[in-house]
Amino acid sequence: MTDRAFTPAAGRLAPLRLYDPIVALTRERLWRSLLAMHVAPRPDDVIVDVGCGTGSLAVLLGRVEPRARVIGVDPDPGTLELARRKAAAAGAAPEWRVGMGDAVAELVGAEAADTVVSSLVLHQCPVPMKQAVLASMHAALRPGGKLVIADYGRQRTAAMRLAFRIVQFADGKEDTQPNADGILPRLIAEAGFHGVREAETVSTVTGSLSLYVARRE
Numbered sequence: 001m002t003d004r005a006f007t008p009a010a011g012r013l014a015p016l017r018l019y020d021p022i023v024a025l026t027r028e029r030l031w032r033s034l035l036a037m038h039v040a041p042r043p044d045d046v047i048v049d050v051g052c053g054t055g056s057l058a059v060l061l062g063r064v065e066p067r068a069r070v071i072g073v074d075p076d077p078g079t080l081e082l083a084r085r086k087a088a089a090a091g092a093a094p095e096w097r098v099g100m101g102d103a104v105a106e107l108v109g110a111e112a113a114d115t116v117v118s119s120l121v122l123h124q125c126p127v128p129m130k131q132a133v134l135a136s137m138h139a140a141l142r143p144g145g146k147l148v149i150a151d152y153g154r155q156r157t158a159a160m161r162l163a164f165r166i167v168q169f170a171d172g173k174e175d176t177q178p179n180a181d182g183i184l185p186r187l188i189a190e191a192g193f194h195g196v197r198e199a200e201t202v203s204t205v206t207g208s209l210s211l212y213v214a215r216r217e
Contacts, residue, residue, distance in 0.1 A: 023056070023120070026204040031211065032060055034200050035119065035150045038213050041065035045114040048073060048140060050101045050133065051121030055083025055094065061117070062092040070094040071113075073104055101125075102132035105139035113140045119150040123179040124171050127187075130178070134191035141216040147193055153201070153210025154182030164207030180207070188214050 041047055041061050045068040049058045052072030062070045072094050074080050080096045087094055099107045101121060116137045122130050137147060155161040161180065168176045188196045193214035200211040 026120075026206055026209060027202055028056070031150050031200070031202045031209050032057055032119070034202070034211055035117065035148055036060055036064050038148045038199055038211060039064075039115055039117055039146070041068040041070075041115070043067035045069070046071070046108075046112060047115045047117065048104060048108050048113045049094075050104050050116060050118040050137060052083060052094075052096075053079055053120070055080075055086045055096075057117065057119050058083065058094040059087050059090050059092045062087070062094050063090065066092075071097060071108055073097050073099050073101070073107055075100045100133075102129060102136045104133075105136045108140055110139050111142045111145075113145060114142060115146045115148065116141055117148045117150075121151065122149065122184065123152045123167065123176050126175050127178055127183070130184075130187055131191065134187055134193075138192045138216055143216060145216045147188070147212075147214045147216070149184070149188070149212045150209060151184065151212075152176065152179045152207050153184055153198060153212070155180040155207055157208075160203060160208040163205055166206045184210070184212060188212060192216065 039061060041064055047061055047068055047070045049072045052058050052074045055072055058070050058072040072083055077098055080098060083096060097107050125133060152167060155164045164180055185196050194217050196214040198210050199213045202209045
């Protein structure tokens with residue numbers, strides 16, 4: 001377990017028990033379904049969910065393809081305990097590991113994953129940590145492996161920029177503003193990924209969410 005600071009799943013102000021109700025306001029069913037569609041898990045795939053939080057995505061991917069090996073990584077043991085309970089209630093069996101996103105390659109092994117996913121994590125990180133997390137994701141993927149990220153991206157309209165202030169109030173403007181300015185595609189490419197594209201956008205009451213896909217060559 002790391003002793004480095006991280007932003008809690010529900011932000012700096014809200015208690016953890018409110019995380020799932022808060023995320024539900026972001027049209028969660030829609031964007032998680034789109035994310036799972038782009039992951040397209042196959043039997044025997046190793047799928048790593050970086051910053052898995054309370055486990056909603058890891059559980060969904062495990063239910064879409066029960067023969068895949070899904071590994072959830074998060075720095076907060078309390079959050080992972082909620083994830084374990086959620087998985088047990090759903091009859092899913094992901095693996096859970098405590099650790100920061102920039103150590104994912106060490107936690108699961110270099111070139112061990114077929115797909116690395118992450119949702120609502122990078123907007124909470126300072127830019128150097130965003131870069132470190134993406135570099136570790138790249139190292140964890142096998143050649144030809146897939147990256148799928150769902151997070152706040154460029155806030156293209158005045159309405160979305162206004163809505164995004166809710167996120168900035170909870171998570172701080174310094175870390176979140178680069179996402180709102182559209183930095184993620186550039187950082188993903190700089191981490192060594194190819195074919196980076198914004199595959200989907202979803203407007204929510206907290207701003208515009210983007211789904212980014214890319215591959216390691």
